[in-house]
Amino acid sequence: MKQINFTLNGKPVSLELQGQESLLTVIRIYLEQTGTKYGCGLGECGACTVLIDNEAVRSCMILAEDIEGKEIISIEGLSSDGELHPIQKAFISHDALQCGFCTSGMIMNAYGFLLQNPNPSREKIIVGMESNLCRCGAYNRIVDAIETAGKEMPKKVKL
């Protein structure tokens, strides 16, 4: 067992871990932040996407020992001071979800993508989101939402 230190949504966390646990288990089970979802366990679906140092990753594929000193953001950390993030607002206004199970991962992947690609084209959004799966079929609306958020984000968020 070893001590692993990182921040989750801005708060410092220190856990006694083996190191081989997945980041998904750390977030969902040990820290009980359940907005991040298990979908496949192989990094194939994107439901577990979170940000590590502002980069979107599949938390099911990350080992706990590799998050030492990192800044992690999950869906719970996206809104600030009770106000929804522009991506969350756009997902609501475009109704870019149905069952909602892929939604956290979609939003986090979109967040990581928009941080790297402000105000992107639809074509670029599709490439950036391609590896996230939605079985309910909300893809077109998700692209619409990211397009809207891409225009809003630079106004509200420091890039």
Added chain:
Amino acid sequence: MKSAIKSEAAYSRRRFIKNLGGGVVVVFCLGEVSFSSLFAQDGQPLEELDFNAYLRVKEDGRIDCFTGKIEMGQGIITSLAQVVAEELEVSIYDVDMIMGDTELCPYDAGTWGSLTTRFIDPVLRAAAAEAREVLLDLAAEHFGMNKTSLEVIQGVVSVKNDSSKKITYAELSKGKKIVRSLTKKPELKKAKDFKLIGKPIRSLDAEAKVTGKAKYSGDIFLPGMVHATIVRPEVFGSKKVKVDASKLSDFAGVQLVEKDDLVAVVHSDPEVSQRAAKSIKIAWEAPIAKANQETIFQYLEDTIQDNKVFESEGSLQLGEETSKVYRKATYHDGYKAHASIETHVATCYFEGDKVTIWASTQSPFGTRSSVAKALQMPLEKVHVKQIFLGGGFGGKSNSQQSIEAATIAKLCGKPVQLVWSRKEEFMYDNFRTAAVVKVAGGTDNNGKLKVWDFDIYCAGTRGTELFYAIPNKRIRSFNQAGVHPFGTGAWRAPGNNTTTFARESHIDVVAHAAGMNPLDFRLNNLENKEMIATLQLAAKTFGYDKEKKPGHGYGIALGQDAGTLVAMIAEVFVDKETGEVQPIRIVCSQDMGQVVNPHGATLQTEGGITMGIGYALYEEIEFNGGEMKTTNFNRYEITRFSKTPKIECVFIDKMDAKPQGGGEPAIICVGAAIANAIFDACGARVYRMPITPERILDALS
């Protein structure tokens, strides 16, 4: 069955009234009223209906609406609130939906078959209308005036022409406990008076879902809870011979649970329970493989002997003799997974002899009875709680994971969470069945269909009633229990995706052989006026007469499901060198009667079409007998962002009609619309789904 439903309904009603707080309550229960048949629609046997509803106007003026249905993304949490708000004259945001909790909600068999809007909706409207009348009676008494001189706006009753005299629903309900059972059909609003029905309303649960706050079965954590991992065989249907759990001592704190073929380990840390489970070696006796994904079709044809004639008229021989053009073909469709992003999950705990379960199930009441039966407990000792589902599509209709979780919880004496892995999901999903459809069709010199012979293996007859006028026809359904190497079950519009693919592909085959274009050929043979109007709306919206770009093709498919008529036109691009298909756009026109929430109906249609592209082009389970080769999304391609075409949904305007199904119908036409568009684009007629690049290149060579 019917009496069982009655007794469950009566039980839940008694319990509901007993636990009731104050306010105005309207109760509707199947079997306790004589007018239930008024709500039945053509062709729906009454015993399949279970439209119970409770509605409570609380003392704070908010409305609790109780239904046994569940929310899995299909949007009824919004559309049901919408109809209640309409009849009660309140804001939709004052309605709280309480769904699928077996101790709070009225009995319901399950959320499937696109039944909710067709059957629960009219009942909730009736209950809401009755509640409105009760509140108006109270207001009339309060003001000492006749009810007809009052009006309600947003939960406030006022005297017409005297706005100073008003009283809220909250004030009227305060200190009251009025329980009404519906005994006559109340007066429902006419379409011309609708304020909410027919208006687009965005999903009411969206904010909970974009913030990660929405709770699913795996998001429940209980004090002292352990995570269970079940040791599974590699082959479906295997029987346990011998268990070697000697390595389990390497894992501190794990507990072994064993009952019959169920072997599981539990630990407070899921990572530990998963590793510990891997250390257990079980010798299994596996059933002998009889088919794989290539041989299954011949196997089904050879094995199944029993058939039932579903529809028959005239003489097939006469039809063939009078046909100028006569074509036969056999269509194949492989097994498909439901592939919800949420796997099957159950979290449960025992308190004394009673178990409480949160489960991803489309049938909370079915889960209650299955768990009670499996664990030999009385029904009232099993409580299934309300929870969101991360997708269902028919795949969460059974109760296996709940029985497993409850069994493990009972044996280990701790609260248990069981989350199926994606690999387990790909073994115990009750797949959409593989199927064979043998079709023969012919036309005379005028392009009129004279004969139709349609033999269906395994896909059933849902939606196969012919809407084309054909004098000589026969539809037979071949099926046999236990013929599949693993479980099969309902998959969004069961069977209808496969049979619509076969019928509408073959209509095109015959049309082309007769030298007619597929649109004219269909219009020439349709007898159902509503279907003609639906197809014409699709063709007009699509611009079917527009010129195509090189390599592009258009494809039409018609179908019917859950009372709704569907006409779909797809445009695709096919790369002739690689066989790759790019869906470009799809227009879907539907006659679904009254469209309660056009926005919600659009979401369902878009979703169905997007999902449908997966079964048409990519999805196929690979297996050898019960041994699954497909174990995760890396071997099971579903539709992605880049393959989603532009989608346009249009509805026939029928606001005074009864609402019909919306969750399933659109998806049934995707296979044939894509297949026909591929043929139009490149001349490849592919008779097997998924229509892969290899199959397109084979058809071209």
